[in-house]
Amino acid sequence: MDNSETVPEINAEQRILDAARRVFTRKGFDGARMQEIADEAGINKALVHYYYRSKEKLFSEIFREAFSTMLPAIAHVFMGQGAIGQKIELFVEKYLSIVLQNPFIPLFVLNEMHRSPETFFNEFIPPDLKIRIKGVIAMFTNAAQKGEIADIDPRHLMINIMALCVFPFVARPMLQRMLDISDPEFEKVLAERKQVVSQFILNAIMIKN
Amino acid sequence: MDNSETVPEINAEQRILDAARRVFTRKGFDGARMQEIADEAGINKALVHYYYRSKEKLFSEIFREAFSTMLPAIAHVFMGQGAIGQKIELFVEKYLSIVLQNPFIPLFVLNEMHRSPETFFNEFIPPDLKIRIKGVIAMFTNAAQKGEIADIDPRHLMINIMALCVFPFVARPMLQRMLDISDPEFEKVLAERKQVVSQFILNAIMIKN
DNA sequence: GTCTATAGTTAGATAGAC
DNA sequence: GTCTATCTAACTATAGAC
Numbered sequence: 001m002d003n004s005e006t007v008p009e010i011n012a013e014q015r016i017l018d019a020a021r022r023v024f025t026r027k028g029f030d031g032a033r034m035q036e037i038a039d040e041a042g043i044n045k046a047l048v049h050y051y052y053r054s055k056e057k058l059f060s061e062i063f064r065e066a067f068s069t070m071l072p073a074i075a076h077v078f079m080g081q082g083a084i085g086q087k088i089e090l091f092v093e094k095y096l097s098i099v100l101q102n103p104f105i106p107l108f109v110l111n112e113m114h115r116s117p118e119t120f121f122n123e124f125i126p127p128d129l130k131i132r133i134k135g136v137i138a139m140f141t142n143a144a145q146k147g148e149i150a151d152i153d154p155r156h157l158m159i160n161i162m163a164l165c166v167f168p169f170v171a172r173p174m175l176q177r178m179l180d181i182s183d184p185e186f187e188k189v190l191a192e193r194k195q196v197v198s199q200f201i202l203n204a205i206m207i208k209n
Numbered sequence: 210m211d212n213s214e215t216v217p218e219i220n221a222e223q224r225i226l227d228a229a230r231r232v233f234t235r236k237g238f239d240g241a242r243m244q245e246i247a248d249e250a251g252i253n254k255a256l257v258h259y260y261y262r263s264k265e266k267l268f269s270e271i272f273r274e275a276f277s278t279m280l281p282a283i284a285h286v287f288m289g290q291g292a293i294g295q296k297i298e299l300f301v302e303k304y305l306s307i308v309l310q311n312p313f314i315p316l317f318v319l320n321e322m323h324r325s326p327e328t329f330f331n332e333f334i335p336p337d338l339k340i341r342i343k344g345v346i347a348m349f350t351n352a353a354q355k356g357e358i359a360d361i362d363p364r365h366l367m368i369n370i371m372a373l374c375v376f377p378f379v380a381r382p383m384l385q386r387m388l389d390i391s392d393p394e395f396e397k398v399l400a401e402r403k404q405v406v407s408q409f410i411l412n413a414i415m416i417k418n
Numbered sequence: 419g420t421c422t423a424t425a426g427t428t429a430g431a432t433a434g435a436c
Numbered sequence: 437g438t439c440t441a442t443c444t445a446a447c448t449a450t451a452g453a454c
Contacts, residue, residue: 012437020341030239033431044439049431051437107319113382114316115240121386133387150412152324155388155398156405159377162384167372170379173322175371177330178342179364189364196365203359219419243448253421258449272423 013051015041017061020048024062025104028111031060060123063112066105067124073098074129077136084092085206088161089198095165096194103190107170133158150206157205164197220315222260226270229257232251233271234313237320239295241268269332272321275314282307286345297370298407304374305403312399316379324370324407342367358414366414373406 019040023032034055038045052058073095077087099106113120140154168175168190177187228249232241243264247254261267282304288295308315322329349363377384377399385395 028237028320028343030237033428035428045430046440047438053431107323109377110316110383111320117382120382122229126384127325130389133389135427136435137388150301152409153398153401153405155390156401156409158388159384159398160373160406160409161379162374163372164369166380167376168368171371171375173326173329174319175368177334178369179346179353180337181364189362189368191363192365196327196362197334197369198367200369200413204409208417242446245447254448255422255450256420262449264448 004061010045012041012043015043016048016051016058020052020062021065024059025066026109028108029055029059029115037189048156063108064124066102067109069098069102069105070109071129074132074136077139084139084148085202087139088201091161092165092198092201093194099165099169100190103169103172106166110170130198147207150207159199160204161201164200168193214379221250221252221256224252225257225267227261229261229267230272230274233268234275234317236325237266237270237317238268249319272317275311275317278307278311278314281320283341283345286348293348293357295413296348297410301370301374301407301410302403305406308374308378309399312378312381315375319379336342356416359416361414369413370410373409377402 018038020032023037023040025034027033032055034048035045035057036050042049048058052061073091076094077091082090125198136158137154140149140157141154143149144151144154172186176183180185181189225246228246229241231249232246236242236245241264243257244254246267247257247398257267261270282300285303286300291299310352338394345367346363349358349366352358353360353363379394385392390398
């Protein structure tokens with residue numbers, strides 16, 4: 001052991017990033033304090049500025065990371081070779097897996113894109129995202145024309161799928177109180193949604209014969 | 210004309226309230242500034258404190274008003290005498306009507322209940338709300354037992370209905386960019402949702418014969 | 419009731435020692 | 437690289453004139 005440090009576990013730069021992630025997702029940009037980030041990182045406030053210059057820049061790092069976490073799910077829709085129903089199931093499964101591991105990201109992203117929409121779109125939306133979306137829309141339209149799914153506006157279908165995946169995470173405090181259930185019980189409900197949401201969507205759009 | 214004022218339109222107290230509603234729903238509690246509220250009300254900052262003592266108290270007024278706007282829809286579910294399907298249609302219709310007229314309230318409420326959950330539940334949730342929710346849950350359970358709707362956990366059904374109603378309003382900036390549509394076009398999509406959401410839900414849960 | 423002026427506090431950011 | 441001390445600006449809130 002040639003290391004005389006008092007167990008900093010990892011370098012300061014990374015600790016700041018970890019602390020900032022927690023504080024920003026908890027409090028939002030306006031509610032977060034550089035002091036609180038420094039405290040959670042176990043270092044001095046000046047050091048936060050040393051590594052990341054400004055609150056805005058540090059926030060950008062965190063937001064970029066958070067937003068990009070949500071993107072792979074969309075790409076996934078294309079992967080599957082199967083029928084439209086299987087692709088939707090795959091998307092829901094993948095998307096909910098990611099959100100379950102990062103339950104604070106959805107509200108965090110929703111808020112930032114309201115706070116400064118221009119920055120959000122110019123800086124964080126990858127150029128190919130719109131193309132991918134168009135592909136998904138085309139896939140839905142195609143499936144409807146071939147009679148594989150019911151006749152629904154593909155834009156509404158996309159909104160509905162995202163809504164069913166995301167909503168319980170952004171509305172958790174209210175839902176949990178309204179339904180009067182405990183923390184572990186709500187976790188169980190969330191875990192059930194992979195199955196429930198897929199089933200719900202497929203029931204809604206698959207042609208009944 | 211015995212009034213020598215320069216068209217204040219209405220008393221200062223009300224103008225402050227109107228300005229505060231706009232600023233708080235736009236920026237949230239942490240992002241809002243008393244100065245900005247005073248400016249939008251066209252009066253001095255000191256006057257805001259004269260009428261509402263503190264930022265917290267002013268915010269409470271606004272939040273109470275916003276949250277109570279969303280409540281009548283839930284009560285409405287009981288009104289209908291019809292079948293479960295009609296009651297759901299009535300709820301969606303009523304709920305979306307309210308949100309369409311107050312598109313900023315959902316995200317505003319979601320954020321505040323994350324910011325200080327304790328205050329939210331102790332101060333703003335009416336005591337009878339949980340009872341009403343239990344009634345709705347029982348209604349769903351009953352309908353499922355009688356075979357009127359598919360076998361779905363009533364809690365998930367309630368989450369799904371709320372999700373489909375609320376989500377496009379809280380995610381509007383992202384959805385609009387992702388789908389690459391203009392403001393009036395998105396308004397049209399929102400207006401369509403009364404029909405679309407009802408149909409989607411009923412397709413998902415009504416027993417096919 | 420409405421204003422100006424300012425108190426009191428806290429935030430983000432920097433200077434400079436080590 | 438990490439700290440203490442401090443600057444500057446912005447915020448909420450109040451005092452006091454009118």
